[in-house]
Amino acid sequence: MLYLEDVAFDYGGHLVISSLDLRLERGEIFVLLGPSGSGKSTLLKGIAGVLPLRAGRLVWDGKPGRVGLVFQEPRLFPHLTVVENLAFGLRAQRVPKRERQRRVEAMVETLQLTGLEGRYPHQLSGGQMQRVALGRVLVLEPDLLLLDEPFSSLDTPLRVELSRWLWKMQREKGFTVLWVTHLLDEAFMVADRMGVMMKGRLLQVGKPLEVYHYPGSEQVARFFDLPNRHPRKRWLEWFPELVRKRAEGPSVNGEVPDGEEENEKENEMGWLPPELIRWQAVPAEMQGKPAAAVMQGRQVPIGFPSTRVGRVQDDGLPEARMLGIVKRVRPERSGQMVEVEAGGVTWLIAQRSTDPLPESGLPVELIIPCSEIRWYPRACRRRRGQSTAMKNQGR
Amino acid sequence: MRELPFILRSGGRLAEWLLLGLLALFLLLPLIPLVLWSLAGHWPWPEVWPPQWSGKSWAYLFSTTGRAWEGLLNSWLVACLTLVFNLLLGVPAARTLAMRRFRGWGWLFGLFLAPLFVPFTVTVMGMHLWMSRWPGEFLFISVAIAHVLPTLPYFIAILWYQYRLLGGRLQEAARTLGASSWQIFRWVELPLLWPGLAMGSVLVVLISLSQYITTWVASGGTLLTLPLLMFPFASSGKASLVAVYSLWYMWPVLCLYLVYLWAAGRTSGK
Numbered sequence: 064m065l066y067l068e069d070v071a072f073d074y075g076g077h078l079v080i081s082s083l084d085l086r087l088e089r090g091e092i093f094v095l096l097g098p099s100g101s102g103k104s105t106l107l108k109g110i111a112g113v114l115p116l117r118a119g120r121l122v123w124d125g126k127p128g129r130v131g132l133v134f135q136e137p138r139l140f141p142h143l144t145v146v147e148n149l150a151f152g153l154r155a156q157r158v159p160k161r162e163r164q165r166r167v168e169a170m171v172e173t174l175q176l177t178g179l180e181g182r183y184p185h186q187l188s189g190g191q192m193q194r195v196a197l198g199r200v201l202v203l204e205p206d207l208l209l210l211d212e213p214f215s216s217l218d219t220p221l222r223v224e225l226s227r228w229l230w231k232m233q234r235e236k237g238f239t240v241l242w243v244t245h246l247l248d249e250a251f252m253v254a255d256r257m258g259v260m261m262k263g264r265l266l267q268v269g270k271p272l273e274v275y276h277y278p279g280s281e282q283v284a285r286f287f288d289l290p291n292r293h294p295r296k297r298w299l300e301w302f303p304e305l306v307r308k309r310a311e312g313p314s315v316n317g318e319v320p321d322g323e324e325e326n327e328k329e330n331e332m333g334w335l336p337p338e339l340i341r342w343q344a345v346p347a348e349m350q351g352k353p354a355a356a357v358m359q360g361r362q363v364p365i366g367f368p369s370t371r372v373g374r375v376q377d378d379g380l381p382e383a384r385m386l387g388i389v390k391r392v393r394p395e396r397s398g399q400m401v402e403v404e405a406g407g408v409t410w411l412i413a414q415r416s417t418d419p420l421p422e423s424g425l426p427v428e429l430i431i432p433c434s435e436i437r438w439y440p441r442a443c444r445r446r447r448g449q450s451t452a453m454k455n456q457g458r
Numbered sequence: 459m460r461e462l463p464f465i466l467r468s469g470g471r472l473a474e475w476l477l478l479g480l481l482a483l484f485l486l487l488p489l490i491p492l493v494l495w496s497l498a499g500h501w502p503w504p505e506v507w508p509p510q511w512s513g514k515s516w517a518y519l520f521s522t523t524g525r526a527w528e529g530l531l532n533s534w535l536v537a538c539l540t541l542v543f544n545l546l547l548g549v550p551a552a553r554t555l556a557m558r559r560f561r562g563w564g565w566l567f568g569l570f571l572a573p574l575f576v577p578f579t580v581t582v583m584g585m586h587l588w589m590s591r592w593p594g595e596f597l598f599i600s601v602a603i604a605h606v607l608p609t610l611p612y613f614i615a616i617l618w619y620q621y622r623l624l625g626g627r628l629q630e631a632a633r634t635l636g637a638s639s640w641q642i643f644r645w646v647e648l649p650l651l652w653p654g655l656a657m658g659s660v661l662v663v664l665i666s667l668s669q670y671i672t673t674w675v676a677s678g679g680t681l682l683t684l685p686l687l688m689f690p691f692a693s694s695g696k697a698s699l700v701a702v703y704s705l706w707y708m709w710p711v712l713c714l715y716l717v718y719l720w721a722a723g724r725t726s727g728k
Contacts, residue, residue: 151635151645
């Protein structure tokens, strides 16, 4: 639908975005993630025409579409009522009065603002103001809706409710959305595709889970704060046999295939989702040994406190084990997060709320499925379109 | 003990009203001697009250020689023209100074405020030498241009501050909704700038109405505004006539001020 080719924008006299390529497909929700100051808002303003294009071009498939921009703060006109705010854009574009009235009335109903038509912005709640701000743009029936962290100033339940409402409306109406946010949960809730932007550059684009699980670089991984993240060298130090055998894809006769050696060099980092690591209390005969001792292939007696004992690996390979000490157990929305000090680093293990909780200071044995390590490159590779980490995964 | 906060609150409110009353008295008190003088035939010192009452000064004001209506009309015409020039020059200047930053911004801002510090009598003399060559039909315009000198700095300063308070976010939002620059000015900026614009306009009119030297030099004494009519009586000590001309000068100003308060009260209710 819209292709940004090698675009550059500056803001306040500084070049904020340089040489950025992005393609937006018709009817999709593309979520742009990134830390503050990465240029996300500048990009939106540039697409909306608020900032001039310094270099590159914006190419539409067919005739240029209508673009609407919703800012982070509502920016309602304080001297106009709800209805007058909603009608502002229609009035500016000289839509006839009757048609204007009809569209505004329909939007008031859609936004569930019936009864508030005559109120001024200072008489509305935060959520109501943001709905009016959205409605003011949606009433213009844009082809491309640009959202600049539209719900970041609202509390979580309201944010979730409005995100769901907007997602539903987008599915009904079919307009394209470029949604900027720094909140991961919001991104995952709505995105068809996701991009990560840092320091004016688009580092990675892909499907949400693909981008999250196979980050394109250490920068992206750090932005997502991916846990249990270590360089390949470190993984090899701990688990030399298991890591090498399950490097990038299925092994042949226990040897790493030739093509995969190159991937090993490129994908120098690896991380493990905390929900895949298990722990169990250290058997009595192992207590007293150094915490950093590594065990492989040991059978564990049933009955000791542990998580999901007895899970069978798909490939039949033994799981790596490592002794450690529980440092902390903290509650999370979906359960508990256990922090274990082992091998000189802190491991995070996610548990369900119904799983047994270890006590702080308890010696435990970590069961680490090396086959599940997600490998990714340390530095971003300059390729267009596809997530480079995903490309290198043998999945 | 429960009554104490009530007493304290009531006491605070009482003090507020007392202060307001004193302030009003301070502003209105000078009007009393003016009214008395305007009706006094003769009021020698140290009489507290005029021993003789007379309507001669009022009769003189409205006589052909008094030129009451001519003076009032000329004063207000010049004031209105001055306001128009201030709007045409001051609004874009204030907007640019508030919205943009560029090299020499400080110098430009200082230049606009310079008439407040540089004796403008000299500038007006220079303008007179140039304007005196203009045809007589341009008399009002030339005097109004001269009045722009002492009024524009105040107008720009007030409006600049209002623009700074307004910021640029709402205009940005309006632009993304498809509004043109003129629509943004009419529908967004103007309504929100109204308090500052109104106050600045009132100030421009008041300053223009009170100009004596500027009007005298710019017109060569040919355009008779109320200050020009009043001044000879002031310098010759004819207090009764000065009082009458002052009250005549004041009533439209009071009306203007009441209109401003009424309009301000209406818009602040939103």
